[in-house]
Amino acid sequence: MTTPGRGLHGRVLDALGPAITAGEYPPGSVLRTDELAQRFDVSRSVMREAVRVLESMHLVESRRRVGVTVRPRAEWNVYDPQVIRWRLAGSDRPQQLRSLTVLRSAVEPVAAALTATHATAEQCAELTRCALGMVATSRGNRLEDYLVHDVAFHRVILTASGNEMFARLGDVVAEVLAGRTHHEVMFEDPDPAAVTLHVQVAEAVREGDPVRAERLTREITVGALQELDILAP
Amino acid sequence: MTTPGRGLHGRVLDALGPAITAGEYPPGSVLRTDELAQRFDVSRSVMREAVRVLESMHLVESRRRVGVTVRPRAEWNVYDPQVIRWRLAGSDRPQQLRSLTVLRSAVEPVAAALTATHATAEQCAELTRCALGMVATSRGNRLEDYLVHDVAFHRVILTASGNEMFARLGDVVAEVLAGRTHHEVMFEDPDPAAVTLHVQVAEAVREGDPVRAERLTREITVGALQELDILAP
DNA sequence: TGTGACAAATAAGTCTGACTTTTTGGCTTC
DNA sequence: GAAGCCAAAAAGTCAGACTTATTTGTCACA
Numbered sequence: 001m002t003t004p005g006r007g008l009h010g011r012v013l014d015a016l017g018p019a020i021t022a023g024e025y026p027p028g029s030v031l032r033t034d035e036l037a038q039r040f041d042v043s044r045s046v047m048r049e050a051v052r053v054l055e056s057m058h059l060v061e062s063r064r065r066v067g068v069t070v071r072p073r074a075e076w077n078v079y080d081p082q083v084i085r086w087r088l089a090g091s092d093r094p095q096q097l098r099s100l101t102v103l104r105s106a107v108e109p110v111a112a113a114l115t116a117t118h119a120t121a122e123q124c125a126e127l128t129r130c131a132l133g134m135v136a137t138s139r140g141n142r143l144e145d146y147l148v149h150d151v152a153f154h155r156v157i158l159t160a161s162g163n164e165m166f167a168r169l170g171d172v173v174a175e176v177l178a179g180r181t182h183h184e185v186m187f188e189d190p191d192p193a194a195v196t197l198h199v200q201v202a203e204a205v206r207e208g209d210p211v212r213a214e215r216l217t218r219e220i221t222v223g224a225l226q227e228l229d230i231l232a233p
Numbered sequence: 234m235t236t237p238g239r240g241l242h243g244r245v246l247d248a249l250g251p252a253i254t255a256g257e258y259p260p261g262s263v264l265r266t267d268e269l270a271q272r273f274d275v276s277r278s279v280m281r282e283a284v285r286v287l288e289s290m291h292l293v294e295s296r297r298r299v300g301v302t303v304r305p306r307a308e309w310n311v312y313d314p315q316v317i318r319w320r321l322a323g324s325d326r327p328q329q330l331r332s333l334t335v336l337r338s339a340v341e342p343v344a345a346a347l348t349a350t351h352a353t354a355e356q357c358a359e360l361t362r363c364a365l366g367m368v369a370t371s372r373g374n375r376l377e378d379y380l381v382h383d384v385a386f387h388r389v390i391l392t393a394s395g396n397e398m399f400a401r402l403g404d405v406v407a408e409v410l411a412g413r414t415h416h417e418v419m420f421e422d423p424d425p426a427a428v429t430l431h432v433q434v435a436e437a438v439r440e441g442d443p444v445r446a447e448r449l450t451r452e453i454t455v456g457a458l459q460e461l462d463i464l465a466p
Numbered sequence: 467t468g469t470g471a472c473a474a475a476t477a478a479g480t481c482t483g484a485c486t487t488t489t490t491g492g493c494t495t496c
Numbered sequence: 497g498a499a500g501c502c503a504a505a506a507a508g509t510c511a512g513a514c515t516t517a518t519t520t521g522t523c524a525c526a
Binding site for chain 2: 045049053055057073074080081082099100102105111114163164165166
C-alpha cells in the first residue's frame, strides 16, 4: 500500500491513529499536545503536524485552552484510506469489513454497467485476462494467486467505469478481498459459481451489455454479502 | 458546513486547496515550503502544517531535496469532504457534480432498501414528515424551503440504513442537492412526479418493503441523472 | 567513452525557546 | 444571584539554528 512512517510525524500517526480508531481513547477524551510530544519523544512541531492530520480526518478536534478532543465515530472521515487501514488493522475489523462489503454491493454493479457501456478494447482484453487468470488459479489451493487476479478484475471494473469516485474505491475493494482471503471466510478453493460469474461479467462487458453486466455483478456482490451473513436468509 | 479558517493554517488551506484542485498548479508542479510561507506571510511551521494536511489528502507529496509536488488527479482523496467542497467551488464543479450524482445513483437505492428493513418508528415518522414537507413546498416558487426538506429526506434514508459509510454521504448529497437548486438545472417548481416518488418511498419504508423502496429510489436517482444528461436517451 | 565514487548544494525535516491569543472557570462585587 | 473581571492553561505562532536525505555534477579511473 502506501509507504508508512514517512518521517517522524508519520511514525506518530501510525501509533496514534490506530489507538484512536480502536477506541483506546474513546470519543470525548482530551489529549494535550505537549504531553503527547513527550510520550512519543518528538518535538512539539512534529506533534502538531500529526494532530493537524488527525484533525483533517475529523478524528480529533483541537481547541484552545481545552486540548485535543477525540470526536464521536459518526464524524470520522471513514472514506479516508488511512482510516480504513487503521480500522481494518484493529478491533473493529469485522464491522469495517461488513460496511465496506455493503458499499461494494451498491457500487460495483453500477460500475460494471458503466464499464460495459464504454470500456476500451484494451480494458476489455485486460478484464478477460483477469477472469481467465481467476479460472486458472481457482483450484489446487492457490488462493494467493487467485487473489491477485480477483483484485485486478475488480479494479478494472471500477476504473473503466470512467467515474473517478468509483475508481478511487479500487484500493478499498482490494483491502476487502485481501482481508477475506487472509483472515476470514475463505479456507478452501473459491466457489466455482463465483468464478463463472466473473467470466460472464467479462463477457457481458465485451458484448457491451450493461444490463447483464450489472445483474451478474450484483450476483457476485450478493455472494460476498452472504459470506458475511449480512443478507437475511 | 464546517468552520472555515480555523487558525492560520486553515486560512492557508482555504487558499491553496482550491488553487490546487482547480488546476492552478497542475500535477507535477513543484512548490517550495519556504516560498509558500513567504507568499502567504506565515511562518514555516504554519506552512508545514498546511502541507501535511494537503499531503494526507493525497493532493501533494513532499520529498526531501525536491519540494512539494502536486499529485495527479487520479490519486486525490476525492471522498474527503473538504476536497469535494473545494472542487465544487471551482472550475470543475460540473464534473464533480456529475460524478457525485452517479455515486448517489448507486448508493441511495441500496440504502433505501436497508432503511426499509430496519428503520425505527421514529425514523419512519421523520421520513414521512420530510416527504410531506416536500409536498407542501413543491408549488409557488418556494425552492429554498423545498430544498431543506429534500436534504433532510435523503439524510434520513442514508443514516437510517445503519451503514456508517452510507451515513457519511449525507453531507455529500446535501451539497449536490444544494448545488442543483442554487446553480444548475432547477429554475422552476420541482417535478411533481419526483415529489410523488419521495412520498411513495416513505410509504414503502413504513411498510417495510425493501424491494419497493429500492425500486422507487432508483427512479428518483434516474431522474437526477437525466437532469444532468448523464443517461443515454 | 562510459562508469564509478565522491563532494557540494539544496530543500525538507527537526528541535528549541520565547512569545501571543483565546477560552474558561473562578472570584469578586454589586 | 447575576454581571463582570482576572488569572491560569493550553493551543497557536514565530524565528533561528541545526540535521539529514537526495540529487546533481565533477573528476578520476578503467
